[in-house]
Amino acid sequence: MALEFLNESIETADRKIIEDIQTERLRNTLVNVYENVLFYKKRLDDCGVDPYNFKDIGELQKIPFTTKEDLRLNYPFHMLARPFGEIVRIHSSSGTTGNPTVVAYTGRDIEMWGSVIARQLFSLNLRRGDIFQNSYGYGLFTGGLGLHYGIEKLGGVAIPVSGGNTERQIKIMQDFLSDVLCCTPSYALHIAEVGKELGVDFSGLSLKAGIFGAEPWTNQIRKEIEKRLKISAYDIYGLSEVIGPGVSCECYCKKGLHVAEDNFIVETIDPKTGKNVPGSETGELVFTTITKEGMPVIRYRTKDLSNLVYDKCECGRTHVRMAKPIGRSDDMLIIRGVNVFPSQIEEVLMNVKEIEPHYLIVVEKRNFLDFIEVWVEVSENIFSEKMNALEIFESSIEHKLYSAIGINIDVKLKEPKTIKRSEGKARRVVDMRKGEKP
Amino acid sequence: MPIKQLTVFLENKLGRLAEVTRILKKENVNLQGFSTTEARDYGILRLVVSDVEKSRAALKKAGFTTHVADAICIRVEDRPGELLNVLDTLSDAKINIDYIYVIAGTRVVLSVPELDRAEKLLIEKGFFICRD
Structure with a gap:
């Protein structure tokens, strides 16, 4: 060039x-x-x-x-x-x-x-x-x-x-x-x-x-x-x-x-x-x-x-x-004292090829403790008639997130299009501790 | 020959199963039987329907994630000990059942790792294998 x-x-x-x-x-x-x-x-x-x-x-x-x-x-x-x-x-x-x-x-x-x-x-x-x-x-x-x-x-x-x-x-x-x-x-x-x-x-x-x-x-x-x-x-x-x-x-x-x-x-x-x-x-x-x-x-x-x-x-x-x-x-999430950037989660998720690039991070307090979960949509790439295939998929992502970030993040499988698509700036994080709603 | 079983991913939310059946009704598809398996937040719905491709297309269009898998469908007599005969046949041959459920017409749908071998064994034992 x-x-x-x-x-x-x-x-x-x-x-x-x-x-x-x-x-x-x-x-x-x-x-x-x-x-x-x-x-x-x-x-x-x-x-x-x-x-x-x-x-x-x-x-x-x-x-x-x-x-x-x-x-x-x-x-x-x-x-x-x-x-x-x-x-x-x-x-x-x-x-x-x-x-x-x-x-x-x-x-x-x-x-x-x-x-x-x-x-x-x-x-x-x-x-x-x-x-x-x-x-x-x-x-x-x-x-x-x-x-x-x-x-x-x-x-x-x-x-x-x-x-x-x-x-x-x-x-x-x-x-x-x-x-x-x-x-x-x-x-x-x-x-x-x-x-x-x-x-x-x-x-x-x-x-x-x-x-x-x-x-x-x-x-x-x-x-x-x-x-x-x-x-x-x-x-x-x-x-x-x-x-x-x-x-x-x-x-x-x-x-x-x-x-x-x-x-x-x-x-x-x-x-x-x-x-x-x-x-x-x-x-x-x-x-x-x-x-x-x-x-x-x-x-x-x-x-x-x-x-x-x-x-x-x-x-x-x-x-x-x-x-x-x-x-x-100010996007940095503090989860039970650990600093987490949404981009760290995105990196892990996007390295799993079956995951669609639409996800939502939901943070909430349960019994005074911070909990963080990630919503991902179930595409045909991961879905079969076997329940344990889904469970293994869930836990393998949870494991990857834990190894990369050091805290437990729950993966929640969702139906397609459950996560709102963005026509402008995407909303990737819902912090229910601040009164936000998914 | 195995049957085609349609599977749908459902979130554990009000009205989702109803939505599936509404779509099938609209497509004029007959539901012959089904089973659900649930985890904490979601479930798997397994369906035996009169038209798999039509149902799948309609469900996909409505945004559901679907999957089609083979399963064995056998007719069993409606009398004591009949299911046991089926199960014994498979366990004697060391074939483990992944899941099993009953659909209309005293038929049993089951999934096993070695589909062909199981089917052959069941035919040898005199069971009637349903084709659709």
């Missing part, structure tokens, strides 16, 4: 050059927020960082973190650094757990966002003229419109189908000759399942790649998607507070997600102490935007856990790679 870049000088810049660019852009950003956002003016005054004389990128670590709670307290518009008139777009989170977080973009922010995504799509060997079926939700959610502008910037053909209506998705895929599917990984699996029921032969379609994100997913799920849809599946990462999808994305090597470092500074911290973790150790990702004007964030805590690799990638890009996030720190 010939090395090809949409913006070679930036994408392959030496670390020193990247840091120089970051320092200058960070200074401009700090001046912007100091002058225009009361929250940050106070923050910078308190920690003694002078935005006008900011010269050393290491000084960034002196500035306190910005959290989701900070954004909520400044709901809806107090974090904006530009007046309406310059702001041209508002997005917002769903606000399932409190006030939604609101984010705002200037025209140049939208332009930057599109360029970043276009560059990432290019790094996946996708080109002008490729047809993108964009099945991320369009609306307040950043997924749909975020990808949309990147696709157009690349010169791709954007089909803004949005999420849902899976049979129509498949018809469009067949009739419009979609090359690329963009959606959540769980929705990709749902499309594959419905397609199979309709007798669709995916290997006969044009579809060659998928850009999947907006929820954590393991490499095992990647393999399932690739096998079922006959495509190459890539991970894109982002969060609306930083910009939306495109904060980082895999290149065709699939060996970590390159952070767009000319626009975002990434750090990894110990979520407990808040200290930066050394080298490539796992920690919570923290992002600072350095080109966004409308609503910059300084050291925004993502709660996503990952680790950073600074080695040059085989693709030739120098921008730091983050490993596929293993989950969010």
Whole structure:
């Protein structure tokens, strides 16, 4: 594969050059927020960082973190650094757990966002003229419109189908000759399942790649998607507070997600102490935007856990790679004192080839003790007329889960389609201790 | 020749067995007999029906997981000691029964590891093997 870049000088810049660019852009950003956002003016005054004389990128670590709670307290518009008139777009989170977080973009922010995504799509060997079926939700959610502008910037053909209506998705895929599917990984699996029921032969379609994100997913799920849809599946990462999808994305090597470092500074911290973790150790990702004007964030805590690799990638890009996030720190379940990530369970389940990639983790308290069970659906692959075959199947998965995670997890066999299919972000965990219901 | 027995996975939930029989009724399939085996949260329903393929297709369409397996179906006389004759025939030949149940018309359905050998033995003993 010939090395090809949409913006070679930036994408392959030496670390020193990247840091120089970051320092200058960070200074401009700090001046912007100091002058225009009361929250940050106070923050910078308190920690003694002078935005006008900011010269050393290491000084960034002196500035306190910005959290989701900070954004909520400044709901809806107090974090904006530009007046309406310059702001041209508002997005917002769903606000399932409190006030939604609101984010705002200037025209140049939208332009930057599109360029970043276009560059990432290019790094996946996708080109002008490729047809993108964009099945991320369009609306307040950043997924749909975020990808949309990147696709157009690349010169791709954007089909803004949005999420849902899976049979129509498949018809469009067949009739419009979609090359690329963009959606959540769980929705990709749902499309594959419905397609199979309709007798669709995916290997006969044009579809060659998928850009999947907006929820954590393991490499095992990647393999399932690739096998079922006959495509190459890539991970894109982002969060609306930083910009939306495109904060980082895999290149065709699939060996970590390159952070767009000319626009975002990434750090990894110990979520407990808040200290930066050394080298490539796992920690919570923290992002600072350095080109966004409308609503910059300084050291925004993502709660996503990952680790950073600074080695040059085989693709030739120098921008730091983050490993596929293993989950969010607040997704971590504490079961009788043991920390369990849903992704650990997913890995075990997806290594059992008879298990369908639809599962649900249910946590509850029984007699003051935490219990965790995993629902999996009984497919024809495991079902026979013998009861003990099912029992052996159940206990073999329980054994595998125990060996991998170290706690007892009950496996519950369920009828097909009992587990709700997702058209957007999948709900993989039900914590009845928090009053959630399956 | 063994019969085709239809098996359905059922969660231990209200109305699931009723749903299966509703589907069979709609397909105009006659239910000749059945048995259930239950674990804590689910069960297996084994059915002998007048049309296996039609039933299976309808159940699959309704989202049930199904399986078709061979089993021996024999007619036994309705009098004391008849089942014992069947069981003795098999145990004398060291054939273990996985499961067994009775269906309409004093017929017994049973599953064993060595289907052909068991069937031959039972025929030799004069039992009537039902074909459907």
